[in-house]
Amino acid sequence: MGTTSEQKIALLLLGTIWVLLGTCNAEFTPADNYLINCGSTVDVHVPGQGFFRADNSGSTILKSDHNVAANTLPDAVISSDNPVLYQTARIFSVPSSYSFNMKSRGRHFVRLHFFGFRYQSYDLAVAKFKVSTQDVVLLDNFTPPSNSSPLVREYSLNITEDKLILTFVPLGNSTSFINAIEVISVPDDLIRDSAQTVNPSGQYLGLTTQSFQTFYRINVGGREVTAANDTLSRSWDTDQNFFLNSTTTELFAYQAKLNYQKGAATKEDAPDSVYNTARRFAVQNRTSLVSNMTWQFDVDGSSSYLIRFHFCDIVSKAAYSLYFDIYVDGRLALENVDLSERVLGTLAVPYYMEFVLKSSDPSGKLSVGIGPSSLNNVAPDGILNGLEIMKMDISTGTVYVVWPPGTPNRKLAIILGTVLGGVGAVSIAIILCFVLRRKKKEKKPRRAPTSRPSSSWSPLTLNGLSFLSTGTRTTSRTTLTSGTNSDASYRIPFALLQVATKHFDEQMVVGVGGFGKVYKAVLQDSTKVAVKRGNQKSHQGLREFRTEIELLSGLRHRHLVSLIGYCDEQNEMILVYEYMEKGTLKSHLYGSDMPPLSWKKRVEICIGAARGLHYLHTGFAKSIIHRDVKSANILLDENLMAKVSDFGLSKTGPELDQTHVSTAVKGSFGYLDPEYYRRQKLTDKSDVYSFGVVLLEVICARPVIDPTLPRDMINLAEWAIKWQKRGELGQIVDQRIAGTIRPESLRKYGETVEKCLADYGVDRPTMGDVLWNLEFVLQLQEAGPDVSNVDSMNQISELPPDTRRMGSLEIGTADESPTNMDYSQMSTNDAFSQLMNTEGR
Numbered sequence: 001m002g003t004t005s006e007q008k009i010a011l012l013l014l015g016t017i018w019v020l021l022g023t024c025n026a027e028f029t030p031a032d033n034y035l036i037n038c039g040s041t042v043d044v045h046v047p048g049q050g051f052f053r054a055d056n057s058g059s060t061i062l063k064s065d066h067n068v069a070a071n072t073l074p075d076a077v078i079s080s081d082n083p084v085l086y087q088t089a090r091i092f093s094v095p096s097s098y099s100f101n102m103k104s105r106g107r108h109f110v111r112l113h114f115f116g117f118r119y120q121s122y123d124l125a126v127a128k129f130k131v132s133t134q135d136v137v138l139l140d141n142f143t144p145p146s147n148s149s150p151l152v153r154e155y156s157l158n159i160t161e162d163k164l165i166l167t168f169v170p171l172g173n174s175t176s177f178i179n180a181i182e183v184i185s186v187p188d189d190l191i192r193d194s195a196q197t198v199n200p201s202g203q204y205l206g207l208t209t210q211s212f213q214t215f216y217r218i219n220v221g222g223r224e225v226t227a228a229n230d231t232l233s234r235s236w237d238t239d240q241n242f243f244l245n246s247t248t249t250e251l252f253a254y255q256a257k258l259n260y261q262k263g264a265a266t267k268e269d270a271p272d273s274v275y276n277t278a279r280r281f282a283v284q285n286r287t288s289l290v291s292n293m294t295w296q297f298d299v300d301g302s303s304s305y306l307i308r309f310h311f312c313d314i315v316s317k318a319a320y321s322l323y324f325d326i327y328v329d330g331r332l333a334l335e336n337v338d339l340s341e342r343v344l345g346t347l348a349v350p351y352y353m354e355f356v357l358k359s360s361d362p363s364g365k366l367s368v369g370i371g372p373s374s375l376n377n378v379a380p381d382g383i384l385n386g387l388e389i390m391k392m393d394i395s396t397g398t399v400y401v402v403w404p405p406g407t408p409n410r411k412l413a414i415i416l417g418t419v420l421g422g423v424g425a426v427s428i429a430i431i432l433c434f435v436l437r438r439k440k441k442e443k444k445p446r447r448a449p450t451s452r453p454s455s456s457w458s459p460l461t462l463n464g465l466s467f468l469s470t471g472t473r474t475t476s477r478t479t480l481t482s483g484t485n486s487d488a489s490y491r492i493p494f495a496l497l498q499v500a501t502k503h504f505d506e507q508m509v510v511g512v513g514g515f516g517k518v519y520k521a522v523l524q525d526s527t528k529v530a531v532k533r534g535n536q537k538s539h540q541g542l543r544e545f546r547t548e549i550e551l552l553s554g555l556r557h558r559h560l561v562s563l564i565g566y567c568d569e570q571n572e573m574i575l576v577y578e579y580m581e582k583g584t585l586k587s588h589l590y591g592s593d594m595p596p597l598s599w600k601k602r603v604e605i606c607i608g609a610a611r612g613l614h615y616l617h618t619g620f621a622k623s624i625i626h627r628d629v630k631s632a633n634i635l636l637d638e639n640l641m642a643k644v645s646d647f648g649l650s651k652t653g654p655e656l657d658q659t660h661v662s663t664a665v666k667g668s669f670g671y672l673d674p675e676y677y678r679r680q681k682l683t684d685k686s687d688v689y690s691f692g693v694v695l696l697e698v699i700c701a702r703p704v705i706d707p708t709l710p711r712d713m714i715n716l717a718e719w720a721i722k723w724q725k726r727g728e729l730g731q732i733v734d735q736r737i738a739g740t741i742r743p744e745s746l747r748k749y750g751e752t753v754e755k756c757l758a759d760y761g762v763d764r765p766t767m768g769d770v771l772w773n774l775e776f777v778l779q780l781q782e783a784g785p786d787v788s789n790v791d792s793m794n795q796i797s798e799l800p801p802d803t804r805r806m807g808s809l810e811i812g813t814a815d816e817s818p819t820n821m822d823y824s825q826m827s828t829n830d831a832f833s834q835l836m837n838t839e840g841r
């Protein structure tokens, strides 16, 4: 005993030194601090946070019904912290984005403010939309709650690029809107890399790269803390609605100064007002505790959460006298916690502990508790000061990005810089549907002088923030056609392409198709590109060429090969794409002497391609059907990352030339959806079928049609599916990698293929489901089976099919159509690609 108290004294002294060192923390100043009052012409001051800047130059303003006088706003809004932020909104009817230039990388809060009001014909409360950054889907299928109170969604993102682009994508024929945006740097160590996991107990690593959505932030036992009173403009709720009153407790408030300590929590982790209040077991009952203090929260079942407990021993008379247990989701997370031990015997030291709960109760309830320690020489006791619940792995869908002018993506930026001498960054115009619709309604002639200066049509920048929107969608809602030629800057001079391709030298040909040839080209700045030059065609072909440009320039996805520009001078029809260093997936599977790809790499490539296709199918109001999914249309960049393309491209010209000729009919035939063939009805499930065939190619590493083989083996899909149905897919796996595939991974893969190849489209999974299943295949390969994951993956793959599709656009190359099919309804042959609106069929 004697030694322990000596130790304690030593610790105490040490602690004092630490405290002295730790107290002189300078206040944190965020490097990035964007506060935007959307749709407004005026800056508004919000106490404690500063000015929310108007996001436009004064040409448009959209006010709510309630703006006649602020006091006619609903009570919920008036009583909100910043009612004035909710009086205006910006509405988008096409995908549009805000772009923020980031001064600092690392952890940031992104807060989105929504209040769905009615304005003229708009009922924002029924808007349905998606919001994503370049990397993370923040909201999908989102409709603001209709209880007429504002909603603030807060995200904690590790921003690694110099721009943050927030893209708002209306779904269906809806609109999207936003009332206010905050993008604020926070201290990088606000999120540390590791935390303890609950069930099974272990260590979670990799939190610093995670994106979180704040679900709950509670000042336990204390008052509500508003953004103005928080060190990082967070809001903290009271625990009233969450505390289960199963035991009697008392509330504590501490008046003296808190002892911030180095290595413990900082003022930025939570403000004083959180740490200086606590809830504790009531004195009378403490000797005979029969129940824990429990708080319960509604969450999304089957998600992961980072749960942070804030403690500060403001209740004890002496150190080393308070012991308690921590429960998460009904499980003991940490036993006999002694705060004094963690803060060197000092009282009133802010401290936090956090846990990762992998998969919560599917009922959607998450409970956390503090219970008495079971040590028999300590008094039953326990406190809690604050609690944060942050959802992890928030991004499920596919991101959609409307790139800002000048940097639609890095490659394009470089090329435009060189090619156009900086003349025009892509002039993407602001589309304010509000203005447009009103103009339409009023039928004002465009040329008539109006009060709205033309400057309202050009990109607008203030304080490094730019607001923009694409006008490149080919839907009926895109009314912006004249006035701003939104794709003009994608145009690349023919002379320049001549130089880049050495006058279309045959040596530079890397692929050939019915449409013409694909050349590798090097631009002046030594950027490599692929130049697809069409045979000079009919007027019809020209129209489709233009439509493809319009559609493709709106498509930006890391798993789709992007269009960099085009040239239509002198009747040319040339498309310029990013160059894919490693050629086609097909060339890595068979028919070349490239080293075999590992199983993991193959699955990763399939996942990438599935993401690209999933984005085509669901990223737009109208789904886009690729129509020519095959291993030759999946290209690999220098890191072997897959991108779906719509044209064949290979590194070795003659070889591809040959391949192309011999597979022009049969090749595509091997991928063709039998239902599509029978009924000539095209759906996105046709792509799923073709993708299933690609999956077989990937695992068997043989051509989809190989006439040199015995009759029953010629068609890969027919042959392989027989093996799969017998449960013997393992027998026909690429021999070079067969031994490396884990049986569970193989089984899941086989099942996925089988589902994709179902006879009827309705029985096939969506691309999204396929994606999930492939991710699971990868997980099984890497980690082996994990029962808790099996459940969640199954749940995910059984989500109902996407129902919000309104029609579809298709895109694909037509040059390899089977000759015996009637394509008259669909397109003419030999165009660059077909693109049509299938709504009318």
Ligand SMILES: *[C@@H]1O[C@H](CO)[C@@H](O)[C@H](O)[C@H]1NC(C)=O
Pocket: 173, 806
């Ligand atoms: C657009 O939405 C309205 C309901 O708001 C619906 O009645 C209408 O059918 C939709 N139009 C299309 C083309 O989906």
Ligand SMILES: *[C@@H]1O[C@H](CO)[C@@H](O)[C@H](O)[C@H]1NC(C)=O
Pocket: 105, 106, 107, 158, 159, 160, 188, 189, 207, 208, 209
């Ligand atoms: C952000 O993520 C990168 C890796 O993508 C990591 O290196 C960096 O440390 C992270 N930053 C913070 C502040 O967590």
Ligand SMILES: *[C@@H]1O[C@H](CO)[C@@H](O)[C@H](O)[C@H]1NC(C)=O
Pocket: 223, 224, 225, 228, 229, 273
């Ligand atoms: C919040 O700050 C205001 C003034 O800035 C102050 O009057 C108020 O008491 C503070 N509230 C809390 C809970 O600290």
Ligand SMILES: *[C@@H]1O[C@H](CO)[C@@H](O)[C@H](O)[C@H]1NC(C)=O
Pocket: 245, 246, 247, 248
């Ligand atoms: C619940 O809490 C209230 C005070 O908030 C208290 O008056 C009441 O007695 C509690 N009920 C139980 C069952 O402990």
Ligand SMILES: *[C@@H]1O[C@H](CO)[C@@H](O)[C@H](O)[C@H]1NC(C)=O
Pocket: 246, 247, 248, 282, 284, 285, 290, 291
């Ligand atoms: C002690 O706790 C029990 C339930 O846990 C409650 O019924 C009882 O009223 C409490 N006693 C006092 C004195 O608060």
Ligand SMILES: *[C@@H]1O[C@H](CO)[C@@H](O)[C@H](O)[C@H]1NC(C)=O
Pocket: 289, 290, 291, 292, 327, 330, 331, 332, 369, 371, 372
């Ligand atoms: C606290 O909760 C845990 C888990 O639900 C339970 O096992 C334990 O008995 C509880 N303790 C008390 C004192 O109620």
